[in-house]
Amino acid sequence: MASSSDLAAKAKEAFIDDHFELAVDYYSQAIALDPQTSHLFSDRSQANIKLNNFTEAVADANKAIELDSSNAKAYLRKGTACFSLEEYHTAKAAFEAGSKLAPEDARFTDWIKKCEKCIAEEEGELPTQSSDVAPTNVVASSQATEKTDVTSEVIAPTPAKPKYRHEFYQKPEEVVVTIFAKGIPANSVFVNYGEQILSVTIDVPGEDSYIFQPRLFGKIVPAKCRHVVLSTKVEIRLAKAELIQWTSLEFGEKSLVAQPINISTGNQRPSYPSSKPTKDWDKLEAQVKKEEKDEKLDGDAALNKFFRDIYKDADEDTRRAMRKSFVESNGTVLSTNWKEVGSKMVEGTPPDGMEMKKWEY
Known part of the structure; x- marks a missing residue:
């Protein structure tokens, strides 16, 4: 019969090979044999995070902390899972506790900053326009009809231009999102997947973080999604849960009803929904590949x-x-x-x- 340490070693090997479900299974077997070892729970928590099982990851991290309150890794896992669940206050508290145990680990500091930014956005503390410009929605409808000369002078703030441009196209079984960010280190890109949520953070030291978190048009299979960081872009492949045609990337109240996709046996080019004039996507794709090759x-x-x-x-x-x-x-x-x-x-x-x-x- 395999020992707890043997099972943990198998779990680590499975984790390295990206077999996260197998890693969780091996860690569970090891925990059954040795339920008082903190690091087994924190390691299983990390495997659950990779599977987007964030609730289970938090439970494992809490158990690891209960068994060993000095386990800094467990606080990191708890904070990461809570952040993905949008529990930013809880995540920040976990990262702060971990930072006290491992002050040399810069990951805690980076995560705390992300939490503070998300908390500020939730509480409306981040200014969206100058305080001396009246918001466009403060004029009552009756005033608008009587004093059109006044309301016409109210200038709506210009939306900030996104730091990076993104586009998407789709195939019957997947949606490919491309964020055009050149020269970004792979360790500065963080991508998480939910049932109908995509979360992308590009956090380059010394620059403002880029956060892209759309609610997707349709559901995806997180375990089958993946991304790659290239020299000129970040390419994210979302595995569709259903073979339907997405009419847009993001879900909205005015989103059109999705239509089933008829899969033909011949070669099928991906469709690129857009309200702009038709583009020659074959030419664009060839151009991007040539730029990457010639770079x-x-x-x-x-x-x-x-x-x-x-x-x-x-x-x-x-x-x-x-x-x-x-x-x-x-x-x-x-x-x-x-x-x-x-x-x-x-x-x-x-x-x-x-x-x-x-x-x-």
């Missing part, structure tokens, strides 16, 4: 693109080897040989003059 990269950007290209064209064993070696070595080793790294722990090899620090998955 001159150097340094870390060139190296990252090189490894992304290897990963994209690799078989499953090569990908597993790359993920396992990179995670276990703290980002200092990247192997493509699964036979070499699959049966052993990959030790980190930091550059001269640098110190190894354990990476928390």
Whole structure:
């Protein structure tokens, strides 16, 4: 019979391979054998977050904290799950408690700032226009008819232009959202999926955060959704829960009734709903791909693109080897040989003059 530590090791391996449901199952078996170990609950909480099981993730994090109040990782998991549930006050309290336990971990500080911003938005503390400009809705209807010369002078504030432009197109089984953000580090992009919610945060140090949180036209399957950060854009693929035609990306009161999609056996180009004049999307897609191909990269950007290209064209064993070696070595080793790294722990090899620090998955 497998021990609790053996099951935990299997869970970690499943997590590394993006098999989050299997990881939850192994952690549950380990907890059944050893129900008093805090880190098992905090680790299962992280796997539940990956599955968008945020309520279960909060419960696991709370149990981990109950067993060990010094478990900083548990506070991080609790805060992350609460934030996804839009419980911003609770999330902030968890991040603040974790920050006291691990003040060197900058993730707590970043999350606290996000919570404070969301709380301010909820409570209406963020100014939307200058205080000396009268809002457009303060004039009663009777006054509007009697004093049209006054109301005509009230100037509505111009909506702020989004920091990044986004577009979407769809196939029968998925919707592809593209956010055109050039040169964004992958670790600055946070994407979460709900049943009918997409949440995207781009948080580059020294810049205002970009937050895009639409309520989607239709329901999606969070476990099948994925995203990739490229040199010129963030591409998000949303798996549809139903094979219906979305008439828009976001749900609204005036949204048209969705129509079932007739899937033909021939090649079918994705549809691009738009109120603008028809575009040649084949030409646009080819142009974007050409720009990415011709883009001159150097340094870390060139190296990252090189490894992304290897990963994209690799078989499953090569990908597993790359993920396992990179995670276990703290980002200092990247192997493509699964036979070499699959049966052993990959030790980190930091550059001269640098110190190894354990990476928390």
